[in-house]
Amino acid sequence: QKEVEQNSGPLSVPEGAIASLNCTYSDRGSQSFFWYRQYSGKSPELIMSIYSNGDKEDGRFTAQLNKASQYVSLLIRDSQPSDSATYLCAVTGNSNTGNQFYFGTGTSLTVIP
Amino acid sequence: DTEVTQTPKHLVMGMTNKKSLKCEQHMGHRAMYWYKQKAKKPPELMFVYSYEKLSINESVPSRFSPECPNSSLLNLHLHALQPEDSALYLCASSQVENTEAFFGQGTRLTVV
Numbered sequence: 001q002k003e004v005e006q007n008s009g010p011l012s013v014p015e016g017a018i019a020s021l022n023c024t025y026s027d028r029g030s031q032s033f034f035w036y037r038q039y040s041g042k043s044p045e046l047i048m049s050i051y052s053n054g055d056k057e058d059g060r061f062t063a064q065l066n067k068a069s070q071y072v073s074l075l076i077r078d079s080q081p082s083d084s085a086t087y088l089c090a091v092t093g094n095s096n097t098g099n100q101f102y103f104g105t106g107t108s109l110t111v112i113p
Numbered sequence: 114d115t116e117v118t119q120t121p122k123h124l125v126m127g128m129t130n131k132k133s134l135k136c137e138q139h140m141g142h143r144a145m146y147w148y149k150q151k152a153k154k155p156p157e158l159m160f161v162y163s164y165e166k167l168s169i170n171e172s173v174p175s176r177f178s179p180e181c182p183n184s185s186l187l188n189l190h191l192h193a194l195q196p197e198d199s200a201l202y203l204c205a206s207s208q209v210e211n212t213e214a215f216f217g218q219g220t221r222l223t224v225v
Contacts, residue, residue: 032211043203043216044156088155092211100169101146101205101214103155 003027004091004104012110019076021107023089026070032092033065035074037085038106044088048074079111116140119204119217127225128194134220136187136204144210145187147179148203150219156203162187163210194224 003026013019021035032051036044048063050056050072056063062075072091076083086106093100117138126132136145144163148156161169162181170179176198178190187204201221207214 034213043201043219046213046215049213090214100158100161101207102158106155 004089004102006087006089006104006107008105008107010108010110012112013079015079015081015111015113017079017111019079019083019109019111021074021076021087021089021109023072023074023091023104024070025072025089025091025104027091027093028067028070030070030091030093033063033072034090034092035061035063035072036088036090036103037083038088039085044103047087076109079109081111081113084110117204117206117215117217119202119220121220122218123221123223125223125225126191126194128196130194131190131192133191134189134202134204134222136189136206136217137185138206138215139185140206140208140215141184142206142208142215143184144207144212144214145181146205146207146214147187147189148205150201150203160189191222194222196224199223 006023035048037047038044050063050065060077064073086108088106089104120135147159150156158171159173160179165181176193180188201219203219204217205214
């Protein structure tokens with residue numbers, strides 16, 4: 001298994017604040033990076049994908065990728081109570097291994113009204 | 114449409130039973146995955162099929178047997194499971210390798 005690490009949390013932020021979630025990965029050849037949200041008892045739901053260095057914004061969500069540092073993050077602006085969930089970072093394999101799709105340990109986020 | 118359908122939603126089986134989990138997608142995806150997820154843990158990769166061929170088997174015990182009859186279907190055959198195999202079993206698919214994967218709602222399996 002490839003190593004994908006996240007701060008397990010729990011992370012608590014007040015409503016309206018910015019939540020910052022971080023993920024590091026061990027395989028320098030990893031090509032694709034994803035953030036999933038998982039509510040308790042439900043399956044993971046794709047929030048963001050990012051494939052190249054830099055920032056990618058989608059509504060209140062911004063994903064940031066730094067391949068040199070092997071680091072990917074997710075910022076949630078104007079956090080809402082409905083954002084309370086576990087956030088999973090996922091990383092795919094390199095061009096040789098392909099099709100490997102590994103998850104980090106997950107960060108539990110609670111947004112306090 | 115990003116729908117992956119898994120059946121059944123819940124399954125209770127004895128340790129001597131044989132059962133199958135089913136997964137179906139009609140998005141034209143050519144990679145399909147089985148994951149196992151225990152409570153408060155991340156999904157753990159079990160098998161990957163790429164173009165209907167098994168490409169990854171993450172050292173899963175032989176009591177779990179995957180099958181990909183065609184590009185839309187993925188099965189997981191279960192036999193002689195142990196209580197510790199009780200978990201949420203998730204199926205996912207992606208267009209090709211290294212692209213966005215979409216998950217089914219999962220099968221909650223209890224082994225008694």
